[in-house]
Ligand SMILES: Nc1ncnc2c1ncn2[C@@H]1O[C@H](COP(=O)(O)OP(=O)(O)O)[C@@H](O)[C@H]1O
């Protein structure tokens with residue numbers, strides 16, 4: 368079976384991704400690997416909200432999303448950021464097609480449990496895998512903005528790590544690659560900060576408990592745990608700007624932090 372992977376590109380690193388990153392993506396696609404991209408854009412959303420004078424606040428890593436904030440989230444993610452990624456992929460010589468989870472009801476969503484407190488933030492209920500597979504079959508790289516929709520037509524802001532994990536699970540891809548601004552999960556050992564080559568679910572739970580994993584890393588590892596409890600074999604967290612990182616993560620290994628069911 369052909370190799371497919373979902374790649375989550377975090378807003379922390381998008382602007383800094385070099386052309387060589389997109390060239391690697393193109394080369395992988397030309398070698399027969401099928402990538403699917405789900406992207407974030409948290410910093411760009413915050414920047415636009417600030418310009419518009421709309422206050423923004425995070426509760427446990429999720430943005431409080433009023434109707435006014437939701438308009439900006441959709442404008443920035445499904446508009447500016449999504450098209451920027453599509454353009455960069457196209458400039459590399461590969462083909463890309465951008466859409467948000469609203470298009471074709473690609474990402475079904477429902478309000479999160481604490482929606483009374485944080486507003487229109489969604490959990491994923493369903494992913495229309497046939498659309499993603501159809502786009503790949505046409506030779507395009509799907510580029511997905513993490514907005515969800517329910518049966519009434521209500522939109523939801525979905526954390527990009529959560530959305531990427533759900534897309535990976537529903538497609539049943541072999542691997543999810545999380546591209547961010549750190550070279551993996553870091554841990555201080557003997558006073559020195561190191562990248563952990565691999566971690567299990569038990570390691571992660573312990574590191575969240577003792578505060579070694581915090582902030583933006585928490586939704587990544589939570590999404591990873593959900594994924595590997597299904598058909599996804601491994602999740603790899605890598606830094607976007609490092610040369611050769613994508614090729615190594617997909618084809619060779621030995622880069623970033625691998626999150627696996629049990630230590631191998
Ligand atoms: N143990 C850890 N190892 C590495 N990074 C961590 C860890 N715990 C928390 N972090 C934080 O997670 C951040 C990545 O998450 P985030 O800023 O949300 O990125 P993105 O925009 O790519 O989703 C890192 O920059 C770092 O500050």
Ligand SMILES: CC(=O)N[C@@H](CCC(=O)OP(=O)(O)O)C(=O)O
Nearest residue numbers: 378407408409429430525526527
């Ligand atoms: C509910 C929620 O918090 N949604 C995120 C969606 C973007 C995102 O997750 O972007 P990064 O991957 O760059 O963090 C937000 O509004 O910022």
